[in-house]
Amino acid sequence: MGGTVEHISMWLLAIILFFVSFKMTGKSLKITMMINRVLYILIIVTGAMLLFSISNINGEYIGKAIIGLWVIVSMEMTSVKRSKGKPYKSFLIQFWIAFVLALLLGFRLPLGIQLFG
Numbered sequence: 001m002g003g004t005v006e007h008i009s010m011w012l013l014a015i016i017l018f019f020v021s022f023k024m025t026g027k028s029l030k031i032t033m034m035i036n037r038v039l040y041i042l043i044i045v046t047g048a049m050l051l052f053s054i055s056n057i058n059g060e061y062i063g064k065a066i067i068g069l070w071v072i073v074s075m076e077m078t079s080v081k082r083s084k085g086k087p088y089k090s091f092l093i094q095f096w097i098a099f100v101l102a103l104l105l106g107f108r109l110p111l112g113i114q115l116f117g
Contacts, residue, residue, distance in 0.1 A: 003050075004050065007043065007046040007047055007050055010039055010042045010043045011043050011071075013039060014040065014043060014075070015075075015099075017032055017036050018036060018078075018079065021033065021079060022082070029083055030083070033080075036076075036079065037076070040075075040076065043072065044069070044072070047068055048065075060105060060108075060109060061109065063105065064105040064106065067101050067105065068102050070094070070098040070102075071095060071102050074091050074094040074095040074098055075095055077091040078092050
């Protein structure tokens with residue numbers, strides 16, 4: 001465990017579950033939030049394993065890790081605010097900004113899927 005495929009699978013599953021949770025309320029919402037929290041931990045662990053497997057860590061990798069944490073925090077804050085019936089639009093906007101930045105960096109860095117050469 002800890003490879004690129006596992007890491008991508010975890011965050012893809014977490015994002016799908018994040019959007020599915022928008023259709024849920026009550027106990028089913030709480031269950032999906034708990035499952036997503038487990039996935040967040042696995043994403044952080046696999047991401048850290050990927051980061052520390054690199055022999056030459058530069059600023060882009062550190063920035064990608066920070067942006068990845070920002071994605072997770074914005075997902076969690078969106079879910080919590082939504083479950084409490086409070087405004088969550090600002091966290092949802094942050095999620096989209098951080099997610100796009102993380103994807104762009106992930107496609108650019110050599111450890112990920114190479115879309116931008």
